Amino acid sequence: MRRKLLLLLETGLVLAGLLLGASAWKLNTVLKQPLNLSQEQLLDVPSGSTPTGTFNRLQAEGVIKDALWLRLYWRFNLPGQPLHSGEYRMTPGMTAEGLIGLWQRGEVVQYSLTLVEGWNFRQVRNALANNDKLQQTLAGLSDSQVMEKLGHAGVFPEGRFFPDTYRFVRGMTDAEILEKAYDRLDEVLAKEWGQRADDAPYSDPYQALIMASLVEKETGVPQERGQIAGVFVRRLQIGMLLQTDPTVIYGLGERYTGKLTRAHLREATPYNTYVIAGLPPTPIAMVGREAIRAALNPVRGKSLYFVARGDGSHVFSDNLDAHNRAVREFQLKRRADYRSSPAPAPAAAEAQSPAAAVTPDTPTESAPKSPQ
Template sequence: MLKKIGILFVLGLLISAALAFYAYQQTNAYLDQPVQIEQETLMTVEPGMHFRSFLNSLEQQELIEENSFSKLASRLAPELTSLKVGTFQVQPSQSLRQVLAYLVEGKEHQFSITFIEGSRFSEWMLQFAESKDVVHTLDGVSEKEIAQRLGIERDKLEGLFLAETYHFTKGTSDLDILKRAHRKLNEVVNEAWDKRQDKLPLKNEYEALILASIIEKETAIDSERERVSSVFINRLNIGMRLQTDPTVIYGMGDSYDGNIRKKDLRTPTPYNTYTMNGLPPTPIAMAGPASIHAAVNPEASKYLYFVASGKGGHVFSKSLTEHNRAVRAYLKQLRINKSQ
């Protein structure tokens, strides 16, 4: 009798071990199955979503196959259960185990939005409106109210944000990005202002931003920025009007159709530097770090004029006679370019 009991006991142990091994294999098979996606896919772990509810969600979407042993996954691999809240980008080659490990690691997917140097605040707002990844909180909000929400004591926000690419996670709002862009702009302009040349005809950081925005609109060539800056600094020093077309265009607003006519140059606006002395009242665009640096560190020169060369870049002149000659050469080059 005891012998039979012993045999039954051993058989029971063997059966239990076999069942445990089978359960172990099936649970591993569940975790090691490929997630059924054909391209990079965003997966979101919502606040309050637990390990089991996340797996249920994947099963309902038929991204993984259900397994009767799946409930053992949390016991077999407890290190995979502490999922971080957020949105994550999953690769088509990943297994469920790899996806869970990635979600535990918590490296959220980074969305991005790029604002180019020389763009306007109105263009930024349009980009926000068209972005599907940004949370929209500023639709229909006036520029003055946006400034108040940002804690900026100005009615116009032109030029008060740093133009660059901003990366962000799901749930980030347009206001959040503007706060970052304004903070980065302040960091750049304050550093540049602290390292500025002596005896500049600029009263403060804001005037440096105004000049930087003009430089940004006049040239996209890095090697020219300090020289373009020197032209405007030289003009300001002798009380000569800046006479820069981008300020005219900005002052024309929606009436600008792509052409500047003589009457436009003669029509006064708060921004027309052909009819007004000194700098315009605000920046005319968002500047990048290079133009901000150039505004407060101009090249040492006696240039007072510049015009496009027609071959890329500009021709700089010290006198009106030289400038008129350069203008004629530019017009001639334009005719050559059109004939080719």
């Protein structure tokens, strides 16, 4: 009897061993199975998805076989391992084990959205709305409602977001991108404010941000930003009007169609620095770190005027006579590829020499201006 029991036990152990061996072989076969794909395919895993549901879906779509074994593998070998939502890139030749590895590492497909220096908030919203990988939550909201949704009720949105390339995964919302850009601007502005020149003429960082937006719109030449800021700061210090075209254009809003006229320069808006003294009430565009740094550390000097050469750079002048010569040389002989704009002129000088402010309005315009 005892020998029979031992024999049965041995037989059971052998069978168990065989069963375990067969199970291991089966599991290994299932893990090594190539995904049934003829071309690259993205697997969308929505938030709240489970491995069980995803394996079942893949089997129903014919991508894998033996989903039960894969579910058991995940349950016993990866207990507590979350399945990150997002998109996973499946490629021909990839195995089920390779796909599980992607899930373990959370290697979701990333997309990017670039917010460009000099853009206004309308352009930012258009870029967000036109990105089909983002979940749209801001459609139909006014600008003030957008800021309220972001948790910044009462904050004017212009210039409050940092231009940069932001990476995101499918399912992320447009509001989340804006939140990142808002926080990033605060971070950069605070750091640069702490490194400002001792005589920087601003009572708070927001004033510096306004100035930075003027610098940003005036030149794309990095080495000129500090000089442009220097001209504007000296004008503020002696009570001269800033007279910068981008503020006029911003004040016109959607009425601006690419041609700036003398009537526009005389039109009273809160942003028209040919009419108002000092800085405009808000920024007029998004600004990069370099423009902020330039506004907070303007280049010292005597220049009060600058005129565009037509290639994006400027000629800086200390006095009106030198400025008028530069205007005649560079702006009255403008080329087809003319870029950039203004040559600020003090209000007192306008009556004496209107030609001091004769500049092209934008690269696409043909009519010069002479504010009076």
